[in-house]
Amino acid sequence: MNYLSTRDKSLKFSFKDIFLRGLAPGGGLFLPSEIKKYTREELINLSKLNYCELASEIIFNFCSNEIKEDELSSLIEKSYKNFEENEVVKLKKVGNINLLELYHGPTLAFKDIAMQVIGNMYDHLQVAKNKTVNIVVATSGDTGSAAIAALSNRKNINLFVLHPHNKISNIQRKIMTTIGGTNIYNIALEGSFDDCQKIVKELFNEESFRTKINMSGVNSINWARVVCQIVYYFYSFFKLKKENISFSVPTGNFGDIFAGYIAKKMGLPINKLIVATNKNDILQRVINTGEYKPDKVKPTITPSMDIQVASNFERLLYYILDENDSKVGSLMSDLSSKSLFNLEKKEIDKIKKDFEAVKVSDEETVSIIDEIYKEHKFIIDPHTATGLGAAKSFKNLGDIVVLGTAHPYKFNDTIKKAIGKNLDSPKHLKLNMDKKETFDIIKNSNAEVKNYILEKIQ
Ligand SMILES: *Cc1c(COP(=O)(O)O)cnc(C)c1O
Numbered sequence: 001m002n003y004l005s006t007r008d009k010s011l012k013f014s015f016k017d018i019f020l021r022g023l024a025p026g027g028g029l030f031l032p033s034e035i036k037k038y039t040r041e042e043l044i045n046l047s048k049l050n051y052c053e054l055a056s057e058i059i060f061n062f063c064s065n066e067i068k069e070d071e072l073s074s075l076i077e078k079s080y081k082n083f084e085e086n087e088v089v090k091l092k093k094v095g096n097i098n099l100l101e102l103y104h105g106p107t108l109a110f111k112d113i114a115m116q117v118i119g120n121m122y123d124h125l126q127v128a129k130n131k132t133v134n135i136v137v138a139t140s141g142d143t144g145s146a147a148i149a150a151l152s153n154r155k156n157i158n159l160f161v162l163h164p165h166n167k168i169s170n171i172q173r174k175i176m177t178t179i180g181g182t183n184i185y186n187i188a189l190e191g192s193f194d195d196c197q198k199i200v201k202e203l204f205n206e207e208s209f210r211t212k213i214n215m216s217g218v219n220s221i222n223w224a225r226v227v228c229q230i231v232y233y234f235y236s237f238f239k240l241k242k243e244n245i246s247f248s249v250p251t252g253n254f255g256d257i258f259a260g261y262i263a264k265k266m267g268l269p270i271n272k273l274i275v276a277t278n279k280n281d282i283l284q285r286v287i288n289t290g291e292y293k294p295d296k297v298k299p300t301i302t303p304s305m306d307i308q309v310a311s312n313f314e315r316l317l318y319y320i321l322d323e324n325d326s327k328v329g330s331l332m333s334d335l336s337s338k339s340l341f342n343l344e345k346k347e348i349d350k351i352k353k354d355f356e357a358v359k360v361s362d363e364e365t366v367s368i369i370d371e372i373y374k375e376h377k378f379i380i381d382p383h384t385a386t387g388l389g390a391a392k393s394f395k396n397l398g399d400i401v402v403l404g405t406a407h408p409y410k411f412n413d414t415i416k417k418a419i420g421k422n423l424d425s426p427k428h429l430k431l432n433m434d435k436k437e438t439f440d441i442i443k444n445s446n447a448e449v450k451n452y453i454l455e456k457i458q
Contacts, residue, residue: 001032001033001034001062001064001065002014002017002019002032002033003030003031003032003033003223004030004031004032004033004325005025005026005028005029005030005031005325006024006028006029006030006314006315006317006318006325006328007024007026007027007028007325007326007332008024008025008026008028008325008329008411009033009323009325009330010140011024011025012033013030013080013133014066015062015063015065015066015224016066016068016127018030018124018166018222018223018224019121019125019127019216019222019223019224019428020112020125020127020133020216021204021216021217022204022216022217022218022219022221022222022307023201023204023205023217023221025207026329027201027205027332028314028325028328028329028332029223029311029312029314029315029318030222030223031223031318032062035061035262035265035266036061037265037266037268038266038267038268039267042154042267043267043268046058046238047165047238050087051080051087051088051089051231051235052073052076052077052080053073054186054231054234054235055076055080055088055117055228055231056069056072056073056076057384058073058227058230058231058234058266059076059117059227059228059231060072061266062223062224062227063224063227066125066211066389067121067124067125068127071184071266071303075103075117075121075124075324076117076119078120079116079117079120080089080116082105082106082116082428083104083112084104084105084426084427084428085104086099086298087115087235088104088105088113088232088321089101089102089104089232089235089236090104091235091236091239091240091401091448094376094378094380095375095376097372097388097391097402098236098240098399098400098401098402098403099380099384099401099404100232100236100402100403100404101404102232102403102404102405103381103404103405103406103407104428105146105149106149106428106429106430107142107145107146107148107149107179107429108175108406108407108409108410108426108429109123109142109146109304109405109406109407109410110142110147110229110256110403110405110406111142111143111145111146111147112146112149112162113152113228113229113231113232114224114225114226114227114228114229114343115143115146115147115149115150115218115225116146116149116150117224117228118148118150118218118222118224118225118228119147119149119150119151119154121224122151122154122216123154125157125184127216128154128155128156128157129156131156131157131214132158132457133156133157133158133214133215133216134157134158134160134213134214134215134453134457135151135158135159135160135215135217135218136160136162136189136203136215136216136217136453137160137161137162137200137217137218137219138162138163138166138193138197138198138199138200138219138322138449139157139161139176139193139198139262140163140164140168140252140253140303140305140306140307141161141168141169141172141173141302141303141304141410142172142188142217142304142405142406142410143218143220144161144163144172144176145172145175145176145179147159147161147218148161148176148179148180148184151183151184151218152180152181152183152184153181153182153183154183155304157183158183158184158185158456158457159183159185160185160187160201160452160453160456161176161184161186161187162189162196162200162449163176163186163187163188163189163193163307164188164189164190164191164192164193164194164196165189165190165191165441166188166305167192167193167299167306167411168303169303169410169411169413169414170413171409171410171411171412171431172303172304172410173437173439174431174433174437175177175410175429175431177268177437177438177439178431178432178435178436178437178438179430179431180407180438185440185452185453185456186224186421186438186439186451187198187439187440187442187452188439188441188442189442189443190441190442190443190444191444192296192297192306193252193297193306193307194294194297194307194309195444196402197219197253197309197311198210198257198309199446199449199451200217200219201221201311202334202446203215203220203446203449203450204217206441207368209450210435213295213453213454213457215320219253219311220253220254220255220256220311220312221311221312222437225255225263226255226258226259226262226312226315227259229256229259230259230260230262230263230266233247233259233260233263233268233270234263234268237263237268237401238272240399240401241449242399243269243398244269244271244397244398244399245270245271245399245400245401246270246271246272246273246274246394246397246398246399246400247260247270247272247273247274247399247401247402248274248275248276248387248388248389248390248391248400248401248402248403248404249274249275249387249398249403250274250276250302250305250383250384250386250405251275251276251277251283251305251310252277252280252304252305252306252307252310252435253307253310253311253312254275254283254310254311254312254313254315254316255312256403256405257273257313257355258312258315258316260273261273261316261319261354261355264354265319270354271372271397271398272354272355272356272394272397273355273356274355274356274358274387274390274391274394274400275287275355275356275357275358275390276357276358276360276386276389276390276391277305277357277358277359277360277386278300278301278302278305278306278359278360278361278362278365278386279298279300279359279361279362280295280297280298280300280305280306280307280308281359282308282309282310283294283310283313283357284357284358284359284419285412286313286343287348287351287352287355287356287357288348288357289348290342290343290344290345290347290348291340291342291343291408292313292331292335292340292341292342292343293339293340294308294309294335294339294340295308296308300362301362301365301366301382301411301414301421302362302365302382302383302386304383304405304406305383314328314332316351317331318349320350320351321347346410355394356390356394357390357391358390358393359390360385360386360390364383364389365386365389366382366414366417366418367380367418368380368385368388368389369382369385369414369415369419370418370419372385372388373418373419373421376447379408379415379419379421380404380408381404381405381406381407381408381410381411381413381415381456382411382415383405383406383411384403384404384405384406387402387403387404387405388402388427405414407426408423409423409424409425409426409429440452
């Protein structure tokens, strides 16, 4: 199996290539040339595995040319050893809600689940053996800390994290700016997450800069992230032991929910994937109307979803457009020249077969947090609350699993406002509140970021 680009399917890359490169040449995203589809019998066998065994089985499909099966198993075991939950994730009943807690890793958000594996893959694939790798990543708040936890003090690796200055929660920033080793550089960019992501993509597309710094990326444009996230759709589906299960997913960059789409392609009989957005609702608009038109990013109480350019949507387009790479390319060039593109009715219908999309306002999100606390004495984070809010719109879908994407402590200011209660830090968060935060504030400029990186790696 090779990897192709959404904008050029004649390309052939190995897993190791795409792992290191993140973005395909020409700006497209990588996808596997084929996707394993499990039979009913195979699914039954998978359902008997524990989380790490299941992860090894599923991830192996995508990297079998480069990583041996037993090596992958031990890499995965090692990656999840420091999670609070033995089984990595936890499917919990809160009243009649099926909540999939994905936040038991070291930095309290689902991003740890892929990032811990990716950190170990950098070593295993020996991509930094002879030459230092410089990883540049954009974060809306949670990817950054997960990447820092996974890559801190790794040999021959530097990590540059761009977060939007003053647009993430205090705890998100504190974790990011205090837990890293000397190979970590935090950049507070004077702009939005979209600006951060745009600069990272531009740097990837500048061949001379990319090769000069031996650049790599761990945003969800890196296919390895998506692959690791497929696992918990299978795991929770098997745990729930029901037919006709849908998933409601708090969504920003369309990475997490796209993993669910791939799970479905692999034969997991998921009913609907529900995209929950905040008022940065580009995905809700494109799925319901066909118009993909990024707006200005509006700050909300769910900062990890304050995104208007949902990169991974391009991967869905590739399949919706029947793997027509030139059509994907032309929609993407419309997007850069006209700042929008439109899908045809038949394409929207095709998306609607697998997806629903709902926008949830800040007010609704706060009232959901309050309601769940009052009814069940259980506290959910604001992102998870949007997933719950979206799920509520569907009374006749059958069972819905809501993805719990972050621990509420990460957003304790909002929780305080919603339920009037201060949260204690979870035991496994190793945060030193008195430690000085280290980050540099940089102008929203491609050139300034490049200069900064070059200066640091001299
Ligand atoms: C990253 C993140 C999301 C959005 O996930 P995408 O893969 O970007 O769609 C939702 N909630 C939280 C807490 C996150 O950190």
